[in-house]
Amino acid sequence: MGIRDKASKIDFGSLPGMNATPAAPASDDVKRPKTAPGLMMAQAADQRSELLRENEGLREKVASLSQQAAELGPLSQQLDQARARLKEWEGxxxxxxxxxxxxxxxxxxxxxxxxxxxxxxxxxxxxxxxxxxxxxxxxxxxxxxxxxxxxxxxxxxxxxxxxxxxxxxxxxxxxxxxxxxxxxxxxxxxxxxxxxxxSAWEQGVSYRRALNEGLYPSNAKLAEALGLDLTYVGRTLALGDLPAEVVGAFSSPMELQFRWAAPLREAIQTAREAVIARARELSSLAPKAAAKFVFEELVKAAGQGGSTVLPPQVEIKFDGAKVATVKVGAKGLLGVGFEPGLVPASRLAELEALLKTFLAKGRSGD
The missing domain is CATH 3.90.1530.10 (Conserved hypothetical protein from pyrococcus furiosus pfu- 392566-001, ParB domain)
Structure with missing residues (x-):
């Protein structure tokens, strides 16, 4: 069978695109294929052209993105460095x-x-x-x-x-x-x-306030939270709980010591009124007595009603200038000190005689 006979038997209506209305030629010069194989080849060429155009578009996009990435490279590096520095400041x-x-x-x-x-x-x-x-x-x-x-x-x-x-x-x-x-x-x-x-007293006042305000339900919970021994907390609380009169007997509440907490608490529990009375007497001294002396006097007050409280220090002046100092020691020991150069060695015997006369009058009741 010849080529013409074979072509005459082809159903061109079944070929892709043959049912669609053909587009008008762009110009009279464009030659369109008139055979089925020619149409198929033309369609394939159109598809290749479309793929080439799409591929070219993708190439252009890739090139553009590559250029942007190259431009953003330094900025990206700076951003990474800033993030690293920021991380160092976390917390x-x-x-x-x-x-x-x-x-x-x-x-x-x-x-x-x-x-x-x-x-x-x-x-x-x-x-x-x-x-x-x-x-x-x-x-x-x-x-x-x-x-x-x-x-x-x-x-x-x-x-x-x-x-x-x-x-x-x-x-x-x-x-x-x-x-x-x-x-x-x-x-x-x-x-x-x-x-x-x-000071121990400041801690005691602070711990007592925390308990009174309900910050902690008990001494044990307070000690646990602070990481302290329960006995230590108890002593500070004992100082913080001292009556205002007792605290006022000291020249400064910061002078109160941990080791005095238990004796003072016991003294107050034993004879509160006597201790308070002694504290008021000590508070009236000017200047106030040394802390240790005050402590011992308050403890004595619980068992013996206290002893006579003497001023811890008296300055003796002559013509407005201090010439001697009389001090009461922690155990009641009385000491007299003269300013340097006022009592030469040649007059010590005279001073001794004066003191003996003074003491003799005290014994005789004069």
Missing amino acids: VKAVRLIDTAQITRSRWANRHDLNFSGPDFEQLLKELEQAGGNVQPVKVRPTGTDAAGQPRYELVYGHRRHEGCRRLGLPVLALVDELDDRALFLEMDRENRARKDL
């Missing part, structure tokens, strides 16, 4: 300069006002003034804002540094942290105990 608390007027003392504060006076505090003021502020930050927790919208803070620890900056009119360098009451109390106590200048 770090904010430290800032804060106006001392924006900070209030905590109700858990365990510093007595006497800590804000005296030689040690004056030295701290000089150091703060020379440094232009506190080098070691205090710690505060945010408590909201005031009527003017300014942030307010509560002091966790660093009461002396805060007070020093306040008096000097300097902002205080502070570490800001979110803390609940228990966390505040624990951090305050541990920081102050680590400094070793917090």
Whole structure:
């Protein structure tokens, strides 16, 4: 069979695209194939052209993205470095300069006002003034804002540094942290105990306040939270519970010692009225007696009603100048000391005779 006979038997209607209405030629010069094989080849060529165009488009996109990646490379590297540096600061608390007027003392504060006076505090003021502020930050927790919208803070620890900056009119360098009451109390106590200048009495008052306010349900729970021995906590509480009259007998409550807690508590339990009466007598002395002397007198009061309380020190003056000092020792021992050069060795015999005459009059009742 010839080619013409074979072509005559082909069903062109079944070929792809033959049912569709053919598009009008772009121009009279375009030659369209007139045979089925020619149409099939033309369609294949069109499909290849479309794939080539799509491939070329993808190549252009890849080239564009590659160029963008090359341009963003340094920025991406800088971003990775910034993220690495930021990660190093994870968990770090904010430290800032804060106006001392924006900070209030905590109700858990365990510093007595006497800590804000005296030689040690004056030295701290000089150091703060020379440094232009506190080098070691205090710690505060945010408590909201005031009527003017300014942030307010509560002091966790660093009461002396805060007070020093306040008096000097300097902002205080502070570490800001979110803390609940228990966390505040624990951090305050541990920081102050680590400094070793917090008195036993101050600790006792602070622990008693924590128990009274319901911060801890018992002495045992308080001791556990602080990491302290229960006996130690008991002694500090005994000092913190001392009556105001007893505390007032000492020149400073910071002089009260741990080892005095049990004897003083026992004395008060045995003869409270007698101890309080003796404490009032001791409080009236000017200047007040040495701490050890006061302690012994208070303990004596419980068993013997106390002994006669003498001023611990009397200055003897002549023409306005001090010439001698009379002191009462811890056990009642009386000592007289003259200023240097006032009693030469040649007059010691004369002084001895005067003292014998004085003592003889005391024995005779004159």
